[in-house]
Amino acid sequence: MTVDRPISLWDVSAAEPDFAAPMNADTQVDVAIVGGGFTGLSTALHCAEAGLSSHVLEARQIGYGGSGRNVGLVNAGIWHPPAKVREKLGDTYGPRFLARFGEGPNMVFDLIERHQIRCEVTKTGTLHAAHAPSGFEDLRARHLEWQRLDAPVDLLSREEMIAATGTSVFYGGLLDRRAGTINPMGYVRGLARAARGAGAEISTGVTATRLRREGAGWLVETDRGVVRSKSVVLGTNAYTDDLWPDLKKVFTKIHYFQLATTPLGARGAHILPERQGLWDTGQIMFSLRRDRADRLIIGSMGTVVGSKAQGLSQRWARKQLSRMFPELGPVTFEEAWHGQIAMTPDHLPRIYKLADGLFTPIGYNGRGITTGTLFGKAMSGLLTGMDPAGLPLPITDVKTVPSAPIMSRFYQAAFTAHQIFKSL
Template sequence: MDRTLPVSLWDATAEEEDLVGSLPENESFDVAIVGGGFTGLSTALHCAEAGLSACVLEAGQVGFGGSGRNVGLVNAGIWLPPTQVREKLGETYGPRFLKRFGDGPASVFDLIEKHQIRCEATREGTIHAAHAASGLRDLEARWKEWTSLGEPVDLLSRSEVAAKTGTDMFHGGLWDHRAGTINPMAYCRGLARAARAAGARICTGIKAETLRKDRSGWSVQTGRGALRAASVVLGTNAYTDALWPGLARSYTAIYYFQLATEPLGDRAGAVLPHGQGIWDTAPIMSSLRKDRSGRLIIGSMGKLIGTKSTGLSHRWAQKRLSRMFPGLGRVRFEEAWHGRIAMTPDHIPRIHALADGLYTPIGYNGRGITTGTIFGEAMAGLLTGMKPEELPLPVTEPAAVAAAPLKARFYNIAFSANQFIKGF
């Protein structure tokens, strides 16, 4: 891993220090956790606070995968509107899931406050912006559903969205007051710091290579020795590899790229003046937010094609910003990166029992911050006596997504074509 290059803007600007740790020798733990992102670190923190001995194995650095490459929108719920969630999960899990995930941002911000995590946290909400009249109709339906459940969401007119974003290109929007923004890498590092303070071990640069179950528990073999644990949690999500055969075929992997401008100061004073992050209703979604230094971070579905200063993604970002904010002028980008997202066919995440004492939450569909945090707490609950039926979702076995690699390639081609078309 080349540490001379930042994972993302968030890596380069995080106030929380990077945390490193070596593999303990000849130790056994209650739980071994593979992956040092939101899920793994939330699991470690909550397990340690519950009195379990926990050890995190991270192949790279803390937050190296999707967590450190996230947009940083702390959104409530998932992609689906409440009615569809209830239809898919039933009347037992549906309402419970909606309540738990609706409260997800509060769980994240409570942890940030409790552990004083320095991650540029703002709680001004996020705006789901209508790219067209059809998008506004969809948002109106969602607004009616969420308000019927008593949730604090406002439907915004075109002029109201323009006042909050600085652009008149959107037809309206849904302002979710539960949500907010963070530096996601700093949040990861803060979780790691808190987990270590609670007694968890955090091991970086340690790749889990094989898992083996015997009568006394699990053996996790790494390139630097073995670790024993009574239970194992895989917190790898979209960065799942061949550690557990077939697991990586249980979702479709897509990419999301972002570019961050230099600090723009007064030039961008009218852009997102109150700090909300936005994402739109277009079939190939785009996002925009601002950090505390006045950088604009713009992104969309697909791989980064080129660099921060040249190439297709750079051209797309310049064109997109010029369309949204004609008076902004040409900008210079400081960082560019992409990350992977694990998409499930029904847009609902999963909790899988892979074997006795081996679990994985997976398939976050682009909602990694809240989902990883919630599922980490759920894993700790499961390992400390919670009944499986009390979890936010039923525990299931993984099922392969038909033609997942082909779907991933098709999406990548479509997203690249979108960059090409919109960049001219």
């Protein structure tokens, strides 16, 4: 299958090489995995290390979906503050979820170190920036909760945020020292390399077209052949299609776009001097980071309207950079892209058992790096006999969101209107 290239800046800047591996024959394995992103490849790697044979089926290229279009923030946790997580998940799963996801960045960093994955890793934390005084009060409350949990999260004053970011537009922030940044395409390709090295099979350019039971196992029909397996893991998240009935209706699909400048060199050295990734408290989220080559990568919710050279999105990006860093002067954009995010009604991910031996983690709400990596390991544990009660989340029944298609269109219109307003 032809892939439009590049799909993002990360597609061309990743040091880990891409590879194509066509499926040439029918296979039989312990686990068939659909999707070659963070979830699928973490599942394959951890299954291989546990002694299970697996075959990853990717319709396009490794990292084609959200994994290769990610902002690259390795965050500890999700959107909700700790108290809200405990409220939603209860006294057993709430603290466990917070602990597992708090350790999530270390798990990612350990995999990067163990397999020598070349992905521009930084471990200087991430910044949650207050876009307004109300945002700072929200961050102050979050900080108190993190203090109670003895987490290494610091509340930064407005002056401290100026030093950390190079701009005075924020009213303060939180510095989560557990977190960091990566080149997400480098990471996902490195996971693929590690999984293959451990014995997993990976095929690209092959589309799974049908799932059906065959005795006690599964038969995965593709446009290139058949995979027979004892179990199946669907690791498609926001890029879920019609392979399993109604699965793509369990979340609301939204888009997130980014533009990357050409390398700025010394001009941009004062911006995010420790290279933390940043996102803000605004209702329509904004992100900013500086990569190893000193490009600024700026993004927000919505799709790219126009191109890297002209149109609404590049006007929006220019206006935001000029507002924050007027001393920069004119900038040129090297790449522009967008990806899809699976948003659940309560902003919590899900683990579904769709049938005996058929599982899917889904609904990552824009936190794919740690969530996909953690859930891949969890799938391996589940398939090697772990008690489901030990999962970071309970296995739940599929519940569709009837309003999802309408809400997706509504959000897209709202995000485009926001780009227009912020470009004036």
